[in-house]
Amino acid sequence: MIDPIADLLVRIRNAAAVGKFQVTMPYSKMKVAVLEIMKREGFLESVSVTEEENKKNIVINISTSKTPSHLRLLSHQGQKIYAKKKEIKIPLRGLGLLIVSTPAGVITGREAIKKGVGGELICEIW
Secondary structure (H helix, E strand, O other), rough: OOOHHHHHHHHHHHHHHHHOOOEEEEEOOOHHHHHHHHHHHHOOOEEEEEEEEOOOEEEEEEEEOOOOOOOOOOOOOOOOEEOOOOOOOOOOOHEEEEEEEOOOOEEHHHHHHOOOOOOOEEEEEE
């Protein structure tokens, strides 16, 4: 697996496209941080971590009412995209969700603007 966040977004997008609302994938702290933001914003119903035979997995339940129609990775393995606090733009004229990795942790673009921090732009969702 080359890029775990890209894999996460593709699995969620593909599952939502075929009407499957539960996805299981390998565990990582970064994935859980991104998923918790998506859950808080209403795109996911629940996120849980399970352990079987010393392997942790993440079980994701996608929301049926607010299914994400657009998931786009901004920073790739070979090209990281960074933005200062003044350069952060919320997608879809403020209706979308931007996820940013900052020194204050993984937060939304709105929270980064309020806290006055910049960082690596991870993905945009709407």
